[in-house]
Each structure stands twice: as structure tokens, then as C-alpha cells.
Amino acid sequence: MDQHTLAILIPLLPLAGAVLVGLIGLPLLRSRSHWLVITPVAAALVLAWKLYQDVAATTTLACVAGKRMMFDSFRVYDWLLAESNTWLNVTFRVDPLTCIMLLAVLSVSLLVVIYSVGYMRDHHGHAERGYERFFACLGIFVFSMCTLVLAGNFLVLYAGWELVGLSSYLLIGFYYERPAAAAAAKKAFIVNRIGDFGFGLGILLIYFTFGTLEYSKVFQMIHAGATVGGGALEPARITTIALLLFCGAIGKSAQLPLHVWLPDAMEGPTPVSALIHAATMVTAGVYMVARCHVIFAASEYAMWIVATLGAATAFFAATIALTQFDMKRILAYSTLSQLGYMFLGLGVGAFDSAIFHLFTHAYFKALLFLGAGSVMHAMAGTIDIRRFGGLKRAMPITHGTFLIGGLALAGFPLLSGFWSKDEIIHAALESRMPWLAWVALLTAWLTAFYTFRMIFLAFYGKVKLPQGVEHAHESGAWMSAPLVLLSVGAIFAGYFGVAFHSGGAFGIFEPHGKLHELLGVLFAKPEKAVHGGLLGGHMLMYVSSAIAILGIFTAYFFYRRRPTIPMALALATGPVYRLLYNKYYVDEIYDLVFVRPLRKLGEICYDLDRYFINGILWIITLIPKSIGFGLRRWQQGAIQGYALGMVVGLLVVLWWMLVAA
Numbered sequence: 166m167d168q169h170t171l172a173i174l175i176p177l178l179p180l181a182g183a184v185l186v187g188l189i190g191l192p193l194l195r196s197r198s199h200w201l202v203i204t205p206v207a208a209a210l211v212l213a214w215k216l217y218q219d220v221a222a223t224t225t226l227a228c229v230a231g232k233r234m235m236f237d238s239f240r241v242y243d244w245l246l247a248e249s250n251t252w253l254n255v256t257f258r259v260d261p262l263t264c265i266m267l268l269a270v271l272s273v274s275l276l277v278v279i280y281s282v283g284y285m286r287d288h289h290g291h292a293e294r295g296y297e298r299f300f301a302c303l304g305i306f307v308f309s310m311c312t313l314v315l316a317g318n319f320l321v322l323y324a325g326w327e328l329v330g331l332s333s334y335l336l337i338g339f340y341y342e343r344p345a346a347a348a349a350a351k352k353a354f355i356v357n358r359i360g361d362f363g364f365g366l367g368i369l370l371i372y373f374t375f376g377t378l379e380y381s382k383v384f385q386m387i388h389a390g391a392t393v394g395g396g397a398l399e400p401a402r403i404t405t406i407a408l409l410l411f412c413g414a415i416g417k418s419a420q421l422p423l424h425v426w427l428p429d430a431m432e433g434p435t436p437v438s439a440l441i442h443a444a445t446m447v448t449a450g451v452y453m454v455a456r457c458h459v460i461f462a463a464s465e466y467a468m469w470i471v472a473t474l475g476a477a478t479a480f481f482a483a484t485i486a487l488t489q490f491d492m493k494r495i496l497a498y499s500t501l502s503q504l505g506y507m508f509l510g511l512g513v514g515a516f517d518s519a520i521f522h523l524f525t526h527a528y529f530k531a532l533l534f535l536g537a538g539s540v541m542h543a544m545a546g547t548i549d550i551r552r553f554g555g556l557k558r559a560m561p562i563t564h565g566t567f568l569i570g571g572l573a574l575a576g577f578p579l580l581s582g583f584w585s586k587d588e589i590i591h592a593a594l595e596s597r598m599p600w601l602a603w604v605a606l607l608t609a610w611l612t613a614f615y616t617f618r619m620i621f622l623a624f625y626g627k628v629k630l631p632q633g634v635e636h637a638h639e640s641g642a643w644m645s646a647p648l649v650l651l652s653v654g655a656i657f658a659g660y661f662g663v664a665f666h667s668g669g670a671f672g673i674f675e676p677h678g679k680l681h682e683l684l685g686v687l688f689a690k691p692e693k694a695v696h697g698g699l700l701g702g703h704m705l706m707y708v709s710s711a712i713a714i715l716g717i718f719t720a721y722f723f724y725r726r727r728p729t730i731p732m733a734l735a736l737a738t739g740p741v742y743r744l745l746y747n748k749y750y751v752d753e754i755y756d757l758v759f760v761r762p763l764r765k766l767g768e769i770c771y772d773l774d775r776y777f778i779n780g781i782l783w784i785i786t787l788i789p790k791s792i793g794f795g796l797r798r799w800q801q802g803a804i805q806g807y808a809l810g811m812v813v814g815l816l817v818v819l820w821w822m823l824v825a826a
Contacts, residue, residue, distance in 0.1 A: 171216045172257045175267060176311035178205035178212075183304025190297035199282045202300045206278055206307055210271040217264040256317030258380055265520060266314045266452055269527045272654070273444040274307045276647035280535050281436040283643030284542060299339055299434070306332040310445045314452065319368045319378040322456075326364070326413065326449065330357045333446050337433040349432040356426040360416020367409030374402060384459040400464065407460050407467035414450030418504050420478045425752055427501060431493040435538030438493055442500040442534060444527030451507045451523050458516045469598070472512020476604045479505030481749070483611035487618070488735075488746040492537040492548045495619050499574065500530060502608060506589055509601055515592030522589060524661075525581035528654030529573035535648055536567035539640040540623065547631040550619060555628035559637035564624045566648040571620050573655040575613035576713040584659030587709045594705070606712060613716025621724040 182205035190198030281303065285293050293299075309332050313325030330353075338350025372378055375386050376393030390398045414420070419427035427447065431438055441447060454461055454471065461467050482501035489495045503526050510519035541548045543560060557564045573580040576587070586609065593602035630637060639645065723730050735742045744750070 166212075166215070168216060168219050168259060171212050171219070172259050172315055175209045175212050175216070175271075176308050176315060178209040179304045179311065180308035181205055183301045183308065186297055186301040186304065190301065194297075196286075196292035196296060198297045199278070199300050202304045203275070203278050203282075205304070206271060206275045209307070209311070210268075210275055213264070213267040213271050216259065217268060220259060220261060220264050254318060254379065255321055256379065257315045257321070258317035259315070262452075262455065262520065263314055265524060267311065269444045269448075269524050270310050270314060271307070273527050273531045273651075274303075274310075274440060276650055277436050277440045277443075277531065277535070278303055280439075280538070280644050280647040281434070283641045284434065284436055284538055295339065299336075302332060302335045302339070303436075303440070306336060306440065306445065310449070313449055318380055319371060319383075322453070323365065323368055326417070326453075327361065329446050329449060330354065330361070330417070333430075333437075333441055336437040336441070337430045339433055339437065343432070346432040349426075349429040353426040353430055356423050357416045360412045360414070360423050362412070363409045364413025364416075367406050367412070370402075370406050370409060374398070374406065380456070387459050387463055403460065404464040404466050407457075407464045408470065410457060410460065411454065411467065411471060414454055414508075415474070416450075417453075418447050418450030418508070419501055420450070420474055420504065420508060421481060422751070424478065424482070424501055425755065428494050428497040428748075431491070431497055435493065435534060435541060438497070439531045439534035439538070442497065443531035444523075447500060447504060448507075448523050448527070451504065451511065451519060454508070454511045455516045455520050458511075461511070462514065468512050468514065470512070472509050472593075472596070472598060472601055475505045475508025475510075475512055476601045477505070478502070479509060479608045480604055480611075481505075483608045483615065484745055485748050486615040487611065488742060490549050490551050492540065492550055492619060492623065493534070495615060496530070496533050496537060499533075499612065499616070502612060503530070503574075506586060506605065506608070509605060510589035510592055513589075513592045513596035513598065513601065515589055518585070518588035518592055522585035525573070525585040525655075525658045528651050528658045529570045529580075529582060532566060532570035532648060532651035532655050533574065535644070535651065536563050536570060539563040539644055539648065540567075542640055542644070543634075543637050544631055545634050547634070549631075550622040552631045553629050553634075553637075554622055554626045555624070556637050557624045559628070560624075560639050562639055562645045562648060566652040567624070568620060569652040569655050571616045575616050575717060576609055576709060577613075577717070578710045578713070581655055581657065581659035583710070583713075587705065590709060591705065606709065609709060610712045610716045613713045614720045617717045617720035618724055621720060625725060 179202070182202045185201045186194075186198050190201060194201065278300070281299065285296055285299055287293065306329070309325055309328035311325075313322060313329055316322035316325055334350050334354045337353055338346050340346040341350075368378065371383060374392050375383050377383060386392065387398065387403065392398055392402075416423045427442075430441060433441075461471065479502045482498040482505065486495050486498040486502070489498065503522070507519045507522050507526075510516070510522065537548065539560065540553075540556065540563060543556075543563075544553050547553060569580070573582040576582045586605075590602050590605045590609075593599065593605060628637075640648075747753070
């Protein structure tokens, strides 16, 4: 099977599964309809691995300016919809970046779909209402994300981009009977539309500037510094394009100030949270910026905006996570923070490191969300870590895998997060904005602290169960098996991304950071110092490892040895604690500044339409109504009256004819 066919089948298989669930799932398969999604997603993953191997054997990579990526690619599918409108070409682009993303998206999606089989059933094993609809939406979601990743031009990218938003709306609002779930779905959809408006304008500006939407042609013209008319490409124009495209990334990847939809998306089923937060929807913005790295790298100002906003979001979200008690919301703010890390890497030119962190983050964050779902399943829907504890013995698989995910998220040495996160810090130190690296290091300590705060409260200490739960129990095989497999990814995904004596995963990731330093120490290899000064040589590796361990130890001391300290700190720092607990009051500010005024404006418009516009229409129709009311008196329903009227009318007509004659 050639690469053209592979690339076409990968997105079509999940779509076919979703369609089959809709056609035969409910009437025939019912509670077994999950097989119609599991099978095609697994097949798509196999094809993606085959495509990865083919591309690894044939593709060539040109590294330009250190970490900047330039991929050779080819057109897999080109369908000309109209001869006069060549911008409507449907093209797929396959290169190392595509393959890495497909592997991350499909592997995590497959495990989430498998996990959903157990999660979407009650304690008696019966499928929940809407079981078939849920799996059909999962299939559509995977199809949408694969389309986005495989897109070869901005038109197909935009189509996949919007389909991801639509399918996420359906999944977040799966429990549409609940007002909170319906409101969260609507909020996610509306907030994303704000960013997507700028994204669409950016694509239009690309077409007006370069006369094409094809990636390869646009990137070539940017390298040449030319526009469609042969004129010189102005720096202001390319900066505007980059910032407009970044608007879409801000919305889709939930960066400041459009981050507010992501924590509320927890109202959807937990597998949806894992799918959205791990390797699919929220990483679409990171992928888009990496894919369009030629555009962003051409504008120093745009790169500064991306890096600064990423660092600000990383620190902002980490501070909020310190005070939350809902496990899924803690992980949601953790996702915001890690996405900030990725944009920080993109902004300092470490596009490869950002994709590397995206890849490793997919596994340990999916593991943590699914682990939280396992706890929630055992606790009868309770997810507040103040209401339960001591689950370590009752849920050994969930505890062990969750601990691995937490260590990876904290950047514990030799786990996947250890390799990828510090690649970004290395790049930040080498950039013109080294202060961003210090923000990232502080955020790393906060990450380790709030992650193990959650772990110590939920799994350690005395056994405590919420009201109505008699005993905790481990999840079934459908849920436990994906946790174990994801924990393997949380440990070893970092070794896939970087390889010694090579360009990493067939060159997409440049091995310029901590792995080379560590291997140089272990195998006595001479290693050139990456940095000078305080964090030169291997020092950054030791410092970042110490920061992760210090964060874990601090959480242990606060919540296991001296549990009164957190309460004392909360009381001593009352205003600061309330500020963090209430998420900096961003939702309240948006409600006051935007929601209420717009709602009031809507009420004014409604009243204007109801009273003023309708009043004018009533006045206009008053004349014919009055005439009709007057003429109605002549219509009494008496036949003799009608006959008399006819006779009189006939006489009048005859008289007029005689007089006129």
C-alpha cells in the first residue's frame, strides 16, 4: 500500500466507524457498538505507523538555523474542485511532523476509546443512555483531528480546525440534560469562535498576499520575500498574518485571555476530558504554529508575543492549580500550564522541542485524566479531593499508574516529562529572553507541588470515602488496561523523541539538551557546554531535577507531615489565596465587562424590535385594517342584500355607459 493510499485511509477509517455507529449501532449492536469505533481507530493507528516507517526511510530533513525545521514533503491527494478556483485544491501533506502527530493522536485516542467502554457503563455493566451517540462523536472527533494534521493547505486546515471545534462541542455537551454541561459546551464553542475569527482573517490575508493557500508555495514565497504580484513582502504584513493565525491558536489551545473555556470543559465525560486535553484539540494550536514556523520565524515581534504569552499562561495556570480541589480541574489548569510551556518553546524558536513536549505530554496527561476518571468512577461521581483519601490500597493499579503520570508531569528524572520540558528551558536560556527560562523553572516547581498535593490528598493518609460510598474498588479491565499502557508511554515516550548519536526521531527532534548531557556523563562522552555562567554545562539538568524533587518533597511535608501548614498559609494570605482560588476572578470580570453588557444590549434590541419596529408595522397596517373594518359592515351574510347590491351596481354601470355614450 503506497503512501498516498495510507494518508487517505487514516482519516477516513474513523469517519467510517462513526457513520456505521449511526446507521447500525442503535438498532442492532447497541451496547457493543464501540467495536465499530475501536476497530477503525486501531486500523488507522497501524496505517499511521506504516506511514511513519515509510517516511522515516525516505524523507530528508534540512535543519536551518539550529532548531528551525524545514521538511521536504509531497502531495498525497489533490482534488481540483473547480478549474477557475485552484485555491479549492484538497491536499494532504505528509512529513515527519505529520507522522509524529498522527502517532500521538491515534495512539492516545485508541486507548481513550477503549477506556470509554468501561467508563460509559453503570456499576451493573449496563451502557449509559446515549452510548452509541458517544462513540459516534468520538469517531468524528478523531477524523477531524487527523484531517487537521494531514492538511496540505490552509483551506483543509481550516476545515479540520472547525470540525474539531464542532465535535468537541458535541462531546463536552454530551450530558446535555445538565445545565452546567450545556453551558460549558456553549462556552467552549463561543470562545473558540472569537479566536477562529482572527484565524480565518489570517488565512484570507495569506491568500490575498501570496495568491495561494498551499503550504509549500506560501513558505517558498516567504523565504523569497515576495508576494503574488512580485513585490517585496513587508515585515508588517507577515507579522499581521502571524498574529492573526496565532489568534486561532490562543482560542483552540486555551491561552490567555481565551483560556476560560477549558476548565469548564470538565463537565463532559472524563474520556472526553482526556481526549481534548492530551493529544487532540488543545494541541491543535501548538501544531499549527509549528507547521507554520516559516511564517512565525519571519517575524521577531510575533515570536516574542508567542513566547511571552506562553510563559505568562504557564505561570498563571500553575498558580491557580495550587488552590483547586476538583481533580479534573487541577489537571485542566495543569494542561493550560503545559501548553504555555509549548508556546514558550515555539516562541524562542525551539519548534522541535515544543512538538517533543506535545508528544510526551499526550501520554502522561491522558494517563492522569483517565486515572482521575477511575477515581471518580469508584467514588460514585465524586472528584473533590477533600471528600476522599487513602485510596492507595483499595485502588493499587490506579494509584501506581497515577503516580507514574504525576512523576512525569513533575519532570522527575528519567521519565518522559524530564526530557521534553527542559529542552524548552534550554532553548529559552539560549534565546534573547533568558528571563523566560526562570519563569519556566519557577513554574516547574509549582507543577511538582500541586501535582503531588493532589496525589497525597487522594491516595495517602487515612481511608476516607464520600457519603453513600461503602468501599472503594478498582476499575475493570476496560479501564485498567489503558492506564497501564499509558503509564508505559509516560515513562518511555521521551526516549522515542531523542536518540543518542542521531537526529532523534528520524531528525524531527534535535538532541541538543539534557539527554545528551546525561549520556555524556554516563558514558564519559566529551560534551560541549550548552550554556555558560551559572547554568552552564550539566548544571541546568541538575537544577531542574532538584526543583522537581523539591516540589514533591514540599508537597509531602505540607500534606503528609504538617497538614496544618496549608490551612495556616491560606488564613495568613487570605486575599492572595482567595484570588487564586477564584481563578483571578477572570470569569467574573468577563461576565461584568462582556457578558452582562452584551446580554443587556440583546434585551434592548429585543425590546426595540418588539415595541418600536412592531409599532411601526402596526401603524402601517392600520389603514388597510380600517378600510377592511368599514367594508366589513357591508358583508352581513344576507342574500337579498347582496342581490340588491348587484342590481344597484348594474344600474350604475348601465347609467354610466349611457351617459358616456
